[in-house]
Amino acid sequence: MTDRPLLDVENLTVRFAVRRGGVFGRKQFLDAVDGVSFALARGETLAIVGESGSGKTTTALAVARLVAAHSGRVELDGADILGLEGEALRQVRRKVQFIFQDPYSSLNPRQRAEDVVREPLLSLTDMPRDEQQKVIDELFVQVGLRPEQKRLFPHQFSGGQRQRIGIARALATRPELIICDEPVSALDVAVQAQILNLLRRLQKEFGLTYLFISHDLGVVQHMCDSIAVMYMGRIVEHGPRLSLFNNPLHPYTAALLSAVPSVDKARRAATRRILIPGDPPDPVNLPPGCRFANRCPVAQPQCREAEPELRTVAGGQRVACHLVKEDGTAPL
Amino acid sequence: MTEALLKVENLRIELTTRAGVAPVIDNLSFELGHGENISFVGESGCGKSMTALAIMGLLPEGVGRVASGRILFEGEDLTAASDSRLRDIRGNEISMIFQEPMTSLNPVYTVGEQIAEVLRAHQGLSARAARDMAADLLDAVRIPNARARAGDYPFQMSGGQRQRVMIAMALACRPKILIADEPTTALDVTVQAQIFDLLRDLRRDTGTSIILITHDMGAVAEMAERMIVMYAGRNAEIGPVEQIIDHPRHPYTKGLISCVPHIMATLTEDRPDLTEVPGIVPGLREFGQDRCLFASRCAYRTEQCLRQRPPAMAFDNGQLADCWHAETL
Numbered sequence: 001m002t003d004r005p006l007l008d009v010e011n012l013t014v015r016f017a018v019r020r021g022g023v024f025g026r027k028q029f030l031d032a033v034d035g036v037s038f039a040l041a042r043g044e045t046l047a048i049v050g051e052s053g054s055g056k057t058t059t060a061l062a063v064a065r066l067v068a069a070h071s072g073r074v075e076l077d078g079a080d081i082l083g084l085e086g087e088a089l090r091q092v093r094r095k096v097q098f099i100f101q102d103p104y105s106s107l108n109p110r111q112r113a114e115d116v117v118r119e120p121l122l123s124l125t126d127m128p129r130d131e132q133q134k135v136i137d138e139l140f141v142q143v144g145l146r147p148e149q150k151r152l153f154p155h156q157f158s159g160g161q162r163q164r165i166g167i168a169r170a171l172a173t174r175p176e177l178i179i180c181d182e183p184v185s186a187l188d189v190a191v192q193a194q195i196l197n198l199l200r201r202l203q204k205e206f207g208l209t210y211l212f213i214s215h216d217l218g219v220v221q222h223m224c225d226s227i228a229v230m231y232m233g234r235i236v237e238h239g240p241r242l243s244l245f246n247n248p249l250h251p252y253t254a255a256l257l258s259a260v261p262s263v264d265k266a267r268r269a270a271t272r273r274i275l276i277p278g279d280p281p282d283p284v285n286l287p288p289g290c291r292f293a294n295r296c297p298v299a300q301p302q303c304r305e306a307e308p309e310l311r312t313v314a315g316g317q318r319v320a321c322h323l324v325k326e327d328g329t330a331p332l
Numbered sequence: 333m334t335e336a337l338l339k340v341e342n343l344r345i346e347l348t349t350r351a352g353v354a355p356v357i358d359n360l361s362f363e364l365g366h367g368e369n370i371s372f373v374g375e376s377g378c379g380k381s382m383t384a385l386a387i388m389g390l391l392p393e394g395v396g397r398v399a400s401g402r403i404l405f406e407g408e409d410l411t412a413a414s415d416s417r418l419r420d421i422r423g424n425e426i427s428m429i430f431q432e433p434m435t436s437l438n439p440v441y442t443v444g445e446q447i448a449e450v451l452r453a454h455q456g457l458s459a460r461a462a463r464d465m466a467a468d469l470l471d472a473v474r475i476p477n478a479r480a481r482a483g484d485y486p487f488q489m490s491g492g493q494r495q496r497v498m499i500a501m502a503l504a505c506r507p508k509i510l511i512a513d514e515p516t517t518a519l520d521v522t523v524q525a526q527i528f529d530l531l532r533d534l535r536r537d538t539g540t541s542i543i544l545i546t547h548d549m550g551a552v553a554e555m556a557e558r559m560i561v562m563y564a565g566r567n568a569e570i571g572p573v574e575q576i577i578d579h580p581r582h583p584y585t586k587g588l589i590s591c592v593p594h595i596m597a598t599l600t601e602d603r604p605d606l607t608e609v610p611g612i613v614p615g616l617r618e619f620g621q622d623r624c625l626f627a628s629r630c631a632y633r634t635e636q637c638l639r640q641r642p643p644a645m646a647f648d649n650g651q652l653a654d655c656w657h658a659e660t661l
Contacts, residue, residue: 051520051521051522051523052491052520158612160612188375188376188547188612188613189375189547189548189588189591189592190375190587190588190591190608190609190612191612192591192592193591193592193606193607193608193609194608194610196593196606197605197606197608200605215520215521217521217595218550218592218593218594218595219593221593221595221599222593222603222606223593241599242599242600242601245595245599246598246599255522256521256522257595258525259521259522259524259525260521260550260595261524261525261528261548261550261551261553261554261555262550262553262554262594262595262596263549263550263552263553263577263589263594264594264595264596264597265574266596266597267595267596267597268553268554270597273525273529275526276522277526278476279490
């Protein structure tokens with residue numbers, strides 16, 4: 001079957017235990033990711049956007065089996081990977097790799113660049129030494145580093161070059177899915193463009209699938225085929241790039257988009273700023289109803305009573321808001 | 333014509349490093365009018381923050397110094413002012429908010445005490461009057477329930493609230509100039525929009541001039557009337573924001589605008605590759621050489637660029653670009 005998605009996440013929940021009031025405080029639970037479902041087709045890019053604390057990075061970590069999920073399913077190519085251990089998990093790790101946000105702290109300062117890239121080959125494959133070297137040589141060319149730079153240590157590289165090493169490392173085991181967690185937010189603007197272009201070229205070349213975590217909506221609209229917006233651990237809206245950006249349905253998505261400063265005069269003239277005052281609610285003691293209701297400019301009494309389900313409306317967008325009509329008309 | 337509030341003339345700042353003396357600011361001139369908002373743009377290491385520190389008289393002691401040029405604030409040369417006079421001006425006339433609201437506040441004092449300290453030191457208010465005024469200021473930067481929140485420690489506040497506290501502190505003495513050094517880089521985009529709204533309102537209500545340091549062209553377009561694009565310690569381009577965005581005259585400005593994927597009024601299926609500015613900002617060792625320092629990354633480079641530093645080319649519309657090819661661009 002070819003139309004099966006590469007990644008299918010169903011009802012994923014990640015729960016952390018927190019103690020309030022010191023060591024003897026009551027143990028409470030915080031669902032950083034709360035019943036998140038999405039699918040990602042092979043060769044496509046899905047962005048998860050949201051503000052700090054929305055659970056986007058935790059979702060990515062759970063998909064990569066880097067934090068333990070509390071419940072739900074994460075299917076890679078049709079097989080659930082959440083229960084895997086030992087050799088089976090090692091096989092999956094070859095297929096799912098991670099590019100980290102901070103190119104300074106995500107490379108071992110005592111390893112030479114080529115050894116950083118070799119690491120996943122050593123721990124995840126049984127590739128013979130001479131073949132490893134061939135793979136590393138090729139990777140350095142593909143990410144735009146010079147062969148003589150293989151022997152250098154991370155501190156001898158600039159931020160953009162370090163991120164290239166991180167990308168080479170993620171590509172080493174020929175993965176199918178690469179999770180990019182804010183891959184350019186630590187870089188200078190001019191260097192960001194270099195890395196974004198590289199990521200797009202590699203995706204075309206190797207048919208890669210990206211799960212792209214970012215808070216920069218400009219970058220997201222450039223890189224992604226579809227976008228999931230998270231708020232307080234839940235997906236509030238999920239849709240294809242053009243419909244989500246040109247016709248946001250959820251009030252939070254609309255507010256988020258309206259807050260992005262733009263160089264485009266036409267867009268500045270057309271955008272009405274939607275204010276969302278206040279702070280998100282306490283994630284341990286969530287209020288009943290919609291989590292966004294206390295900041296939502298159009299909230300109705302029903303929003304404070306029942307939590308809206310994520311449902312598909314006309315046009316194919318998924319949205320969790322009582323006030324969006326079935327025909328896909330936004331309340332704002 | 334009225335005299336500019338702040339006038340920087342041919343400023344040169346030298347930094348002593350192990351490799352020798354490097355001009356981190358090299359022949360920079362600009363003016364800031366009353367109630368104007370000007371923006372400094374450029375990558376890290378281009379001298380934006382150093383310019384701000386020079387205006388504040390806060391250059392790293394023993395390492396950085398003003399080698400030549402003048403910084404005239406209401407006609408008074410700050411580079412020649414005594415330490416005590418500078419201390420008077422800082423906070424009272426010119427104040428600054430920093431990039432990191434987490435690390436710029438003292439963790440062991442309440443935010444109310446920290447704001448009150450400014451008022452006691454600069455305005456000689458009594459402890460009680462300063463405390464009252466601190467609460468009023470927190471209210472002015474729209475922290476809800478200000479009187480109670482004044483007793484909070486920085487860790488009890490969110491990033492956006494801490495930045496509001498920083499702004500309250502900077503505005504405590506109603507300064508004439510507020511320097512905001514990347515005030516929103518650590519913040520979420522909706523919080524950034526709120527901080528920008530706040531700065532805009534404060535400027536309208538108090539007439540404070542603002543110098544905004546940023547690398548985000550979108551923020552510049554929303555906030556400032558004029559911008560200065562800096563590269564490797566030098567002016568690359570200066571002029572009115574709208575004009576520069578419509579028609580940049582320096583290849584670096586052009587690169588900065590087109591290398592970022594912007595959200596446009598209507599998005600289409602079409603997503604061409606981003607225009608890259610190859611390479612990175614040169615190291616301090618190369619600063620001050622008699623050539624165009626951007627040449628190594630520039631697509632328009634000619635023989636001349638490598639031989640001689642480009643002079644400022646002036647255009648009728650007020651744009652000024654330091655590039656040999658500014659006219660043909």
